[in-house]
Amino acid sequence: MSSGRSAISREKAVPDKRRLILDAAVRVFARQGFHACRVSDIADEAGVAYGLVYHYFASKDEVLDTLFLERWNVMLALIREVDAEPLPVRDKLRAIASFIVDSYHHDPDLMKVIIVEVTRAANSFGQTHLGEIREAYELIGEIVTKAQAEGVFRPDIEARFAAMAFYGAIEQLLTGWIFGLLPQGEEQFERAKWLVVETVCGGLETSATGRAAPR
Amino acid sequence: MSSGRSAISREKAVPDKRRLILDAAVRVFARQGFHACRVSDIADEAGVAYGLVYHYFASKDEVLDTLFLERWNVMLALIREVDAEPLPVRDKLRAIASFIVDSYHHDPDLMKVIIVEVTRAANSFGQTHLGEIREAYELIGEIVTKAQAEGVFRPDIEARFAAMAFYGAIEQLLTGWIFGLLPQGEEQFERAKWLVVETVCGGLETSATGRAAPR
């Protein structure tokens, strides 16, 4: 989740106005929240005229829809990609956790918007994008299912529950950073990737052996 | 999280109007979302006049604040209580997971409102109640810290990260139910309590032994 947006804008020396608006919207949505901001705030932040937002987007909703889908689809692609490779399950989950944490590292505002305004918004955008959101959970669930089939993961914890626990743990870490409840920084982000995989795969208990922390 | 509200209303054959409004607000917030509903929707749902909402609450915000604090404080009390008892860490975490899942079982609307409108709402009510939210995470963190000191939990996974992972896993299960992505029912709820503790404490991997699923 670290490439898309900046890559696109890097391609053009003069970013087009549409991109300008989307990038401005991320900052404004993150700062004020989707409901609390006005379309004029987005236009002001982007330095474009009010009506131009409506030239490129049919509505305020569509701006958020676009932002969400751009990112979420990159994530879905990555999960599929990871799943297709012949890697140990820990590496697969590690790759997913890394991707999400890196996404936050690269563009915390965008991830804040996605988490706060979409993935938990059961009455608005969460419903709209239920299909995409569900797909992510299911893809992760499939990874778990395979690991169970291979005997690496316990079969008594249903895959879809496990997938939810895994994803929920990551999202909660991001929530902690977003709310300022957890320390941030390059080192913290790296550590978080290891921690979440270690916790969910290895468990917090000491019974298991030979798990070394990174570095 | 299963006693307070209903207990109070059970004490009176004729529930007071204030309670009526709060209970109606839960249903309306859950159904439409805080932003999408009007104060008149709450009044209509409660069967009272418009202005009475403002007789008892200074604003629409205060209605949600009240609902959140009523419930959250019960949870904080329970966590403190659990922490004070001389129980194994698994039992403590199990008690917390049980409490939250039971809360959802008893009053799914209220828990939906709390999760959707407060604990993830970084720009509105989440900020307002940051202190209470943080406290819950910290209390769980302390339970983990003690388990680490006792040698039951690994010391290399920081307690506050572990606490976030644990809480995040539970909240994600509730989110799954709220979005209709996970099956619900008495049995599912019981199983979920076991699963989340098992996942976080024992880990998903098969290396550990002798963990029986409930029932």
Add this chain to the structure above:
Amino acid sequence: MSSGRSAISREKAVPDKRRLILDAAVRVFARQGFHACRVSDIADEAGVAYGLVYHYFASKDEVLDTLFLERWNVMLALIREVDAEPLPVRDKLRAIASFIVDSYHHDPDLMKVIIVEVTRAANSFGQTHLGEIREAYELIGEIVTKAQAEGVFRPDIEARFAAMAFYGAIEQLLTGWIFGLLPQGEEQFERAKWLVVETVCGGLETSATGRAAPR
């Protein structure tokens, strides 16, 4: 305008609630303005229950109507009385100016309310009490007319204009005190009575002679 209200309340050791409400209303209207205050503010200030205001008065308007009429009728009575006596015109005008200034001295809040909410409120209470207001101006006009007939006052300045100028000058002094634009105090009030009569009768110019300031 210095007797009525206090006289009434002095008659009873325990003032009746109706009086309590009226006196409280004066303070509240003066402090916040008629429109900006709520009926509950009056009740709170009076220390009585909300509904009691409506037991004694049909509406919020009626409270102000009552206050105004109580005072204004005393003033009308005084002007009539003064006019009936065989006094020089200066003494008559002096008596009227004295009465109004003393009224302010004794109960500035009430006079503030009367001036701010009634005598200049052309679209609300001013219209309601137009009859009483007009009568005051006409009574003063009659005093001027007589003075003209006696040859003491110039006949070329129409009596009703002169009456308006005289009354307007006094009301403006009160306005100055109400707005904090003129210094107040026993001495200032006494001086004001002399000044306004001297200005209107003798004029500001030096041509006339033998006019000594009081004290």
Add this chain to the structure above:
Amino acid sequence: MSSGRSAISREKAVPDKRRLILDAAVRVFARQGFHACRVSDIADEAGVAYGLVYHYFASKDEVLDTLFLERWNVMLALIREVDAEPLPVRDKLRAIASFIVDSYHHDPDLMKVIIVEVTRAANSFGQTHLGEIREAYELIGEIVTKAQAEGVFRPDIEARFAAMAFYGAIEQLLTGWIFGLLPQGEEQFERAKWLVVETVCGGLETSATGRAAPR
């Protein structure tokens, strides 16, 4: 006070909407009073959409503020201008009285609004514009002070009291017209200018000589 508004709108064949709204507001405020009218009344009177009032003005208050300041500043400028010229005090006061009366003649609604809603509104707009209101009184007071220094005006009547009496007399004449208590018309207005100056400068008494009424 006779130029500004109409001049501006005369410059454009199609008056801008902002001006349209201000002019409509004058009529509506004068007809119904500031408190009794709704913003939609202003919009309807102006023939524009509801929201346009808020496009140009932050609030209903700001509409009145704008109207008051536009006019009052013209008056302040005139008083300063008059004061700077080497005229006899009678001519200066005559110019001021003329200006105010002409303002009423030209736009009685606007002057009604200013007097009824601002200069006597001690708890609302009067306080907001206290600085500007005070300045007018003080400027007139300075004119009186100079006349006293020149020996034309009696030194025993304090200048600021005299200024208040003078201004109050004029405002009361306007109040009389506003309430329909005094006859109006070109001739009446001309006569009023003379009367008020004559009353305040020369006094009502006959002792002084050689004062001819106009025409």
Add this chain to the structure above:
DNA sequence: GATGAATGAGATTTCATTCAT
């Protein structure tokens, strides 16, 4: 007389969206 909960019409203000230029 006295209380204050209950009512609901109505006000201001906001802001997504449209549209003429």
Add this chain to the structure above:
DNA sequence: TATGAATGAAATCTCATTCAT
């Protein structure tokens, strides 16, 4: 493409008044 004035539906909140006790 680009602009921002113009629109008007809809929301929150206020508060005078009523009424059961």
